[in-house]
Amino acid sequence: MEKIKISSIVIMFLILSNLDLTISKQEITSGIYGIVKRGPIKNIVREGEPSEEPFAGRFNVVNENDKVIHSFDTGNDGQFRIFLVEGEYTIIPDATTLISRPKFQKRKFIVYQDSMSYKEFIFDTGIR
Numbered sequence: 001m002e003k004i005k006i007s008s009i010v011i012m013f014l015i016l017s018n019l020d021l022t023i024s025k026q027e028i029t030s031g032i033y034g035i036v037k038r039g040p041i042k043n044i045v046r047e048g049e050p051s052e053e054p055f056a057g058r059f060n061v062v063n064e065n066d067k068v069i070h071s072f073d074t075g076n077d078g079q080f081r082i083f084l085v086e087g088e089y090t091i092i093p094d095a096t097t098l099i100s101r102p103k104f105q106k107r108k109f110i111v112y113q114d115s116m117s118y119k120e121f122i123f124d125t126g127i128r
Helices: 002-024
Strands: 031-039 057-062 068-074 079-083 087-093 107-111 116-124
Touching: 031 107, 068 079, 107 116
Parallel strands: 031 116
Antiparallel strands: 031 079, 057 068, 057 087, 087 107
């Protein structure tokens, strides 16, 4: 009787652990892509001249509980693509990123189920 009970527990454990493995391997099909920019890039901006530029750096994505759930780097072109489950998030420049007061420059965004949305985030350089 004791062997049957232990066997049943082992079998249930294997089934549940396999179920968990299956769920964690599901492909996330939603998220955001786009460009990160910084600006202004000059003290004086003349008409027709750009006042922003692509921003290379590290960024953190936090959930509604202010927990960092993802970090990513942009290259010199500022481009990014990240996959996230549906929900509301905030992007914050990492403390190592060269920008004025990074932890105060938060940008909120929403991820919709089964959708990749284009986003453009602009962060302040502090130049006046």
